[in-house]
Amino acid sequence: MQPLPEVGDLVRDTATGRVGFYVGSVSGSVPGSASGSVPTGVSGGASAGGSGRCLLRPVHGGAEWEAEPADVQPATPLRELRARAAEINARSRRGLS
Secondary structure, eight states: OOOOOOTTOEEEETTTOOEEEEEEEEOOEESOSTTSOEESOEEOOSSOOTTOEEEEEETTOOOOEEEOGGGEEEOOHHHHHHHHHHHHHHHHHTTOO
């Protein structure tokens, strides 16, 4: 099993093509949220334990989503540059510089 990224790293979910920030790994879930599960334990460790899934946060905010650890890869430099620029632009529009 490949090691998971560090918390805050920009990653790509190859199953969906979405890019987001790595938040941590989900050790279990409970039925009931919009995505079908609510994390019961989130950790930011460097490896996934058992059937854990990765928790990712969209660059522009919004609902976090879960991804299989095997589907999470570091974002390419171009994707990272685009995501960071979009985040900076969004913050400047909100006046947060």
